[in-house]
Amino acid sequence: MATKLPETMRGQFLHAYKQPYQSRIVPIPKPLHPDDVLIKVDAASYCHTDYVLAQGQMPGLPNSFPHIGCHEFAGTTVSHSAHPSPDAAKFKIGTRVGVTGRAFHACRECFECQGSKDPIAQDEKGYSVHCTRAENNGISKDGGFAEYAVVDARQLAPIPEKLSAVETAPLMCAGITIYAALKRCQLTPGDRVAIMGAGGGLGHLGLQYATKMGFKTLGVDAADGPLNLARSLDTGAQIVDARSEKAADVVEQLGAEDGKRDLGEKGVDAVIILPESQAAFDYGMTLLKSHSKCVIVSFPEAGFHVSSRDIVFRDISIIGSLVGSNKTLREMLDFSAQHGIRAVAKSFPLSELNALVEDYHKGGGGKLVVDMALDGQ
Numbered sequence: 601m602a603t604k605l606p607e608t609m610r611g612q613f614l615h616a617y618k619q620p621y622q623s624r625i626v627p628i629p630k631p632l633h634p635d636d637v638l639i640k641v642d643a644a645s646y647c648h649t650d651y652v653l654a655q656g657q658m659p660g661l662p663n664s665f666p667h668i669g670c671h672e673f674a675g676t677t678v679s680h681s682a683h684p685s686p687d688a689a690k691f692k693i694g695t696r697v698g699v700t701g702r703a704f705h706a707c708r709e710c711f712e713c714q715g716s717k718d719p720i721a722q723d724e725k726g727y728s729v730h731c732t733r734a735e736n737n738g739i740s741k742d743g744g745f746a747e748y749a750v751v752d753a754r755q756l757a758p759i760p761e762k763l764s765a766v767e768t769a770p771l772m773c774a775g776i777t778i779y780a781a782l783k784r785c786q787l788t789p790g791d792r793v794a795i796m797g798a799g800g801g802l803g804h805l806g807l808q809y810a811t812k813m814g815f816k817t818l819g820v821d822a823a824d825g826p827l828n829l830a831r832s833l834d835t836g837a838q839i840v841d842a843r844s845e846k847a848a849d850v851v852e853q854l855g856a857e858d859g860k861r862d863l864g865e866k867g868v869d870a871v872i873i874l875p876e877s878q879a880a881f882d883y884g885m886t887l888l889k890s891h892s893k894c895v896i897v898s899f900p901e902a903g904f905h906v907s908s909r910d911i912v913f914r915d916i917s918i919i920g921s922l923v924g925s926n927k928t929l930r931e932m933l934d935f936s937a938q939h940g941i942r943a944v945a946k947s948f949p950l951s952e953l954n955a956l957v958e959d960y961h962k963g964g965g966g967k968l969v970v971d972m973a974l975d976g977q
């Protein structure tokens with residue numbers, strides 16, 4: 601056990617839906633379960649899901665109010681339970697860790713934990729990010745918008761030396777989500793992928809991953825801020841303004857570049873849908889060549905309208921992508937460190953979380969991150 605921890609911590613709490621966060625001082629939570637690790641939070645990133653949850657539109661609602669949000673954060677190990685499990689003991693005091701909110705206290709016994717059928721989300725037998733009985737930090741239980749958090753050692757990934765906590769936090773949901781979605785496209789270097797919503801939190805990371813993976817990448821967006829951000833990255837991806845360029849014209853141009861003449865062979869091999877709009881979905885479907893994949897990451901309340909003709913006549917597969925396994929998480933962090941992949945992020949102190957949310961609604965693109973080092977200076 602660590603010593604000299606303070607008794608209390610500051611956190612930003614949601615007291616009800618559709619209300620701003622409120623700062624409160626509460627006792628520091630205790631690691632009680634053998635897999636538990638108490639971390640001092642160093643950085644906590646804001647995700648669209650935090651907004652969806654605060655609006656009361658999230659399946660898997662908080663167990664109770666007041667509630668601490670944030671399911672993508674990073675911190676430093678400060679203590680364990682009285683009898684740490686081998687998984688928890690691996691994280692020695694002082695180890696820097698990234699936390700993804702998925703699968704806190706995965707049960708080890710459900711069909712998912714005993715062997716998920718999904719190779720990208722599958723871990724060793726006994727743990728699954730899809731565990732049907734697990735909780736999720738920042739969603740059903742408390743998350744990272746506080747100075748300390750109890751996390752499950754099996755959720756964690758050690759932070760590579762080259763990455764800071766502020767760089768790591770946005771990768772723990774946005775990074776792993778887009779990285780796993782790209783893996784689900786099953787492309788080989790030289791293939792074409794389009795990312796709808798390329799200037800957003802996930803999209804701008806996707807542009808970096810996709811180009812570093814060797815794919816010919818098309819980044820599509822439909823607003824000035826995100827388009828400027830996507831262009832500023834200088835990834836080598838082709839950036840398309842969906843407001844002024846028609847999908848059919850883009851397909852023609854790609855066909856000419858690839859020396860293809862028949863309509864079904866022109867276009868991209870996979871598209872990833874990040875926005876919630878039907879227009880973005882339709883645009884993405886038009887970009888696809890026959891026998892290609894549409895990977896959906898967003899989940900608008902009203903769903904998407906899908907044309908059966910696209911699926912039947914053009915043989916387009918539509919698949920969903922939620923998260924990656926802990927194994928994929930570690931791979932993603934190493935890939936990010938190795939290739940210099942970083943979220944374009946703006947930092948706020950914890951005390952200004954509501955100002956961060958206001959900034960989020962301005963829609964400038966990129967990620968917004970609470971940097972704990974900015975408080976109390």
Ligand SMILES: [Zn+2]
Binds near residue numbers: 773
């Ligand atoms: Zn998220």
Ligand SMILES: [Zn+2]
Binds near residue numbers: 706708710714
């Ligand atoms: Zn389980």
